[in-house]
Amino acid sequence: MTLEKADVESILARVKVSEGETLGSADMIRALVVEGGAVRFVIEAPTPERAKQMEAVRADAEAAVRAIPGVTSVSVALTAHGPSKPAPSLKMGGHMQPQAGPMKPEGVKAIIAIGSGKGGVGKSTVSSNLAVALARAGKKVGLLDADIHGPSQPRMFGITKRPASPDGKTIEPLHAHGVTLMSVGAMLPEEKAVIWRGPMLMGALQQMLMQVAWGPLDVLLIDLPPGTGDVQLTLGQKSQLAGAIVVSTPQDVALLDAKKALDAFATLKVPVLGLIENMAVFTCPHCGKDSHIFGHGGVAAEAERLSLPLLAQLPIDLDTRVSGDAGTPVALGDGLMAEAYAKLADRFIRGGLV
Numbered sequence: 001m002t003l004e005k006a007d008v009e010s011i012l013a014r015v016k017v018s019e020g021e022t023l024g025s026a027d028m029i030r031a032l033v034v035e036g037g038a039v040r041f042v043i044e045a046p047t048p049e050r051a052k053q054m055e056a057v058r059a060d061a062e063a064a065v066r067a068i069p070g071v072t073s074v075s076v077a078l079t080a081h082g083p084s085k086p087a088p089s090l091k092m093g094g095h096m097q098p099q100a101g102p103m104k105p106e107g108v109k110a111i112i113a114i115g116s117g118k119g120g121v122g123k124s125t126v127s128s129n130l131a132v133a134l135a136r137a138g139k140k141v142g143l144l145d146a147d148i149h150g151p152s153q154p155r156m157f158g159i160t161k162r163p164a165s166p167d168g169k170t171i172e173p174l175h176a177h178g179v180t181l182m183s184v185g186a187m188l189p190e191e192k193a194v195i196w197r198g199p200m201l202m203g204a205l206q207q208m209l210m211q212v213a214w215g216p217l218d219v220l221l222i223d224l225p226p227g228t229g230d231v232q233l234t235l236g237q238k239s240q241l242a243g244a245i246v247v248s249t250p251q252d253v254a255l256l257d258a259k260k261a262l263d264a265f266a267t268l269k270v271p272v273l274g275l276i277e278n279m280a281v282f283t284c285p286h287c288g289k290d291s292h293i294f295g296h297g298g299v300a301a302e303a304e305r306l307s308l309p310l311l312a313q314l315p316i317d318l319d320t321r322v323s324g325d326a327g328t329p330v331a332l333g334d335g336l337m338a339e340a341y342a343k344l345a346d347r348f349i350r351g352g353l354v
Contacts, residue, residue: 003034003039003068003069003070004034005032005327007068008034008039008065009032009160011064012024012029012041016057023057023061027161027162028043028044029041029043029160030044030160032158037071038072039065039075040075041075041076043076043078045079046080048080051078051079054078092184092187093201094203096203096206099210102239103206103210103235103238103239103240104209104239104240105212107217108142108214108217108219109218109219110219111240111241111242112221112244112245112273112354113270114126114222114224114244114245114247115226115246115247115261116226116247116248116258117226117227117256117259118226118257119150121247121249121279122278123223123224124145124153124223125278125320125324126245126247126278127143127221128157128329129330129331129337129341130331130341131143131179131221132179132329132331132332133331133341133342134345134349135178135179136178136332137345137346139345139349139354140180140216140217140218141179141180141217141219141220142179142214142221143182143221143222143223144182144212144222146223146224146231147225147226148196148201148225148231149193149194149201150225151183151184151186153185153223154186156324156327157174157176157179158327159174159176159186159327161174161186162187169211171211171212171213172212172213173212173213173214174186176327177329180215180217182208184208202231202234205234209239218354226257227257228260228264232265236269236270237268242271242353243271243272243353244270244273245272245276246275247275247278248275248298249277249295250277250279250280250294250295250296251295254294258275258302259302272308273309273353275302275303275311276311276312276314279293280292280294280296280313280314280315281296282316283315299313311344311347312343312344312347314340315337317337319333
């Protein structure tokens, strides 16, 4: 049985710190690394005084991880923030603020939106792995998780730390696997729902675009929510998009909704850079036979009809799912899927899109 990082995170999150508080709820776990059976992590207390009182918690966390099947060694460090002033309060959401000019962060060369007509077609998986593949190719890449009601990028990148704000306005983004990342999901407990109406969504979108200290980037990828709603409309009208990518499975129902996404981008005068067919084929690991579970050729035919590039046809792949759940996108590896995303990234680079 392979030891998964997510399993260790789940065990650590339940270790009790005090009455009603756990390591997970207090967000104290940092730098968790799982290599084979070896596990290393840091428990970061809010103050040096608190850290002095937490040796028993450190011992409990070590014992809990050591009891996980497959763990061969555990290394735990107990540390603390240095003395500091209380962090300024950062409020997310609210109505958009008046702004002169388009929403384009300083230092970002190009913004590319990645959308889909419906959920469940793998848009976020494609976004995370394309970002990693571009970073591995030497590009400075940012990824904005604009799927505010269903953010998944923190899990896919293995992020547990929250974004910081030095002044209550500027937001310091997170960094993982060579990618600069921002997501509302990193600011809330994973199970917490975001119950906002459109104006709140638009305010949060503006904050994540314009208040985040993105720094110099060759490209900022935006993982859109499914459909053709407020986020797509605001980005199309008020930001400076270099283009959009539409992800779909070959299934007729998915393709029907993907056509609506394509029409929305055309209406907003956002150039579509191409289509990606995801879950195109399943190859049985036992017999080697290919099965087209969601149909075959629909996205390719639509791309041809619209004279748009078919950027990639990606198979259903177990490693892609396992890697995403574990916080280590499959594009980080050296297998067939990593190679597929490397080719996709190279196509963007050679085409001058990044």
